[in-house]
Amino acid sequence: MQHLLYSFVRQSQLTYYKTCCRLFTRYLFILLLALPAHSLFAQSNASVNGYITDSQTGETLISANVAIMENNRGTSTNTSGYYSITNLEPGTYTLRASFIGYTLFEREVTLDSGESLRVDIEMQPDGLELEEVVIESDIEREEQRNIGTSQISTDLIKRLPPVVEPDVFRSIQLLPGVKAANDFSSGLYVRGGSPDQTLILLDETTVYNPSHFFGFFSTFNPDAVKDVRLYKGGYPATYGGRLGSVLTVYNKDGNRNETRGSVSLGLLASRISAEGPTGSGSWMLAVRRSTLEPLLAVLRSSVDNIPESFYFYDVNGKLNVDASSNDRLSLAFYAGNDNVKFPFAEDASIALQYGNQTVSGQWRRILSDELFLKTTVTGSRYFNRPEFEIGGTPFKRNNDVYDISLKTDLEYTPGEHHTFSAGIWAGNLVLRFSDSFDREETFANRIETRYASAYLQDRWKPNDSWIFTGGLRLNSFSEGSYLKAAPRLSAEYRPGSRIRLQAAYGRYYQFLTLITNEAFSGFDLWLTTDDGVPPAFGDQFVAGAKTSPFDGYAFDVEFYYRTMRDLFELDPFTSDAAGLDYDELFRFGNGFAYGTELFFEKQRGRLTGFIGYTFGITRRKYPGFNTDITIENPQARYYPPKYDRTHDANAVLNYRLSSRWSSSAVFSYATGQAYTEPLGRTEFSGVPWGNIKRETFTVGRLNASRLPSYHRLDLSFSREGSFFGMGDAEWKFQIINVYSRRNTWFYNYNFDENPVERTEVSLLPILPSVSYTVNF
């Protein structure tokens, strides 16, 4: 009977899923039929379109701005570096393109009636540091300053003083609205959300555990990365699946003009990369590996409990082929692995291996001057394999995530007023998890779910002052049979050339939750919704102003308020999952966050950089948690999670000292993290097993106290030179935590002392390092 019931439920889910897929297909088909019909009415007008690339490397430039100056028509390149300006009257125009760090491009183009002119633009890099005035019109800065969006350049990532390695995530943590859990974690806490509320895409592929060294820094190799963009909130209908934010990372396509390479030697990790042209495209390969072995060997001879083996590596690669002038194909992959073996006591050892692999194949086609199609097949795998053996008793865990998907995005630009986007994303997700204790399997779970989403979006620009972007995203998830509609809406008003007022609203759903620990990300485990475990959802409201008070300066402000409902996460009181129903593993709660972000940036000159400040509040509430034990029938109360910081400020300054020497400084300040102050204590001495007294605290409001404020100054100096005439070289000297501020991570309580003794566990001390990079 149970088997029959199960079969029935599975069959129902399958039927439901098929219905959803059919609806999506029909919806896309109607859209595809409608688009060419619409384009027929615009045949008498001309258009200009093409790719914008770096003239030296041939890399496509994402979000480069392009405009027709005479009629104030503009747009920006999409994530493929493609632009299209349609519905132009025949005539002669000035086509202008701009991108930060590149010389302004201008060219006169003459368009005949009905002509579709292909203009592929190659932009000349000019260097950020030059005292060069570049005149930009207000329409040339479209994408970079959209609401809730932040960008960080790979140049800046490499220039900042790194902890161990230049790191994408640690650089992003400097942006307003983004916080770090601590010095040891590269996890992204965006606008009051936990790290699993940020969708992380590498070349359009979901990455499930983007960390090395158990969270110490991220998997993205700055040598391989081309574009990093964070949609902090109020993100558009083109993305979905996470409550809070989206981080898109695009790897380089590779140099289309010449073969180049780079070698970087560091004390703890080294990198090598190469790129070059193929007959009709380009390739790129970047490898990074930790180089801790010599240090471990030295330590092993004098210090106990040094790991027997401890390394990580990652490999990024990409191959691009231009099949025709309108068709581009690419294949990208990433593979990373962390490995540690650690005999930590007599007859006791731990071994952990974890990593990610991603692969994506993409076909980009210019269907017409108005239609751009991008189809991507993605594959992503995450695994971890912790093994303990203590006193002859082994414990093993196998955890695998497999995600295979197909996504298609279509952009349609019929004229100056509308840009339509539509797409589908469907995939199959398998989560496998098993525990064995003493060679016997104690827990096994396999979740296979199909997911599908479809969106439709219109960017409507009725005049030069207003832009409205409205969209709807449908999300379906077969595990639990959920179908959810998520509307998105944003508006922008430009009262003058130096100010843009923006507002956005969006509904967001999340079908996954991450079980992790702030101190250690090597055991991360993803779980999904199911019957009795509904998806989390929330609304985001964002308003802000983007201003340019002076040429070369920007001042932005954003306010946000967001809700988080039906949050589901592993119940921390669950000490043993065996024998529990799936929904019994979780606790379900709510939360909210609000705040203000200020961002002041100097974009040009010898001195560049930014100052970001965030005022933020975030709260959570779970039934039975953070109750008042002094009253009868206590109710749960909202509390700040540990990463709640009221004030958070970062200053990043880069100064070119001479033609060879440059320096960078990063100063960070944040309100101390929330922690729970023990108020009372008692002991339980009669528990019928064990010899020790169980000494416990009583507490009041959870996380109502604050650690001392956090602040830290990092400096780096770099000297550019030549490597025996064979290539450019750079020495980099850096000091992390210059004045050795002993910031507190948490307090540890030692019950062996009476009264109980409190000790501080500190974060990073002063940390000097040096690296040498050769570009050939």
Place this chain on the structure above:
Amino acid sequence: MNINHTLFLTLLMVLLFSSCDIYEQDEYTEQVVLESYMIAGRPLPVVRLSKTLPADVEYSFGEAALTDAEVIITKLENGSPAEEFPYQTQANGVYRPANRIHRVEPGSRYRIDVQFNNRDEVLRAETITPEQFDILNDVENEYVYQSENQLEILLSATESSARQNVYVFNTLAREPSLENLTPFYLDAVEEGDSDISEFLNNSSGLINEGNFDIKEDRTILLRFPWIGVAFFGENAVVTNSVDQNLADLVRSEELQLGGSTLPPGEIPNLIYNVEGGIGVFGSISSDTLITRFVRPDSLRQ
């Protein structure tokens, strides 16, 4: 709107938001602590009553003990009192039953009521004692430590009102000495991380029934893990079935010590199933076997 206005509005909003954050630390509040554990088949247990002390002062039960309490344990049948067992003071903060004959019955519901003549608090809690089970199989007289031949325990089937039984295993060393410590525990003692006394009664954590091989006749077969053996020589291996109250206390106490998904520094209160105070009124049923764990040849001197 000019930029000065934007800046002004921004600062105003920041000040407005800042003033809304009124989440402040509570003051310390003294709590009454109840502690008592019923063991099926044994006489009624003692009851310990104390108060919490501030976290930063020296703790001793003598300082915290509460006197002048009226304690009654009541056996309930179908929710109604069937038999009452009044308590009397045994020592400062420790109360013993007047009835020394009654044996705690497995699978039964008991209630405890506490009130004080010198305090206002009134405490009440209930427990359902786990069903009695037995170890059905014969065990060998000795097992070679970390050999293929592992101690197996076959537990009888029980009719539990709970979703599943929760077990704790503990090993009581009969021949404890430094020389008899198994390598892992010896290392912990020699490194100064632990004291030998901590391993005399060596226990597992809470283990759900779902971990074990449940046979068709609902008996449970389990292999005793070698990690549970801290001493060579004769040991008593005790299997305990734990009630919900005690399981809640232990799992939340382990969480308070850290190591879960909670970040370091986030310390929740324990789960107390006691009205009017905190603490535990728990119960267990248990069975014991005796065997010897002997050194393998590789560990003989």
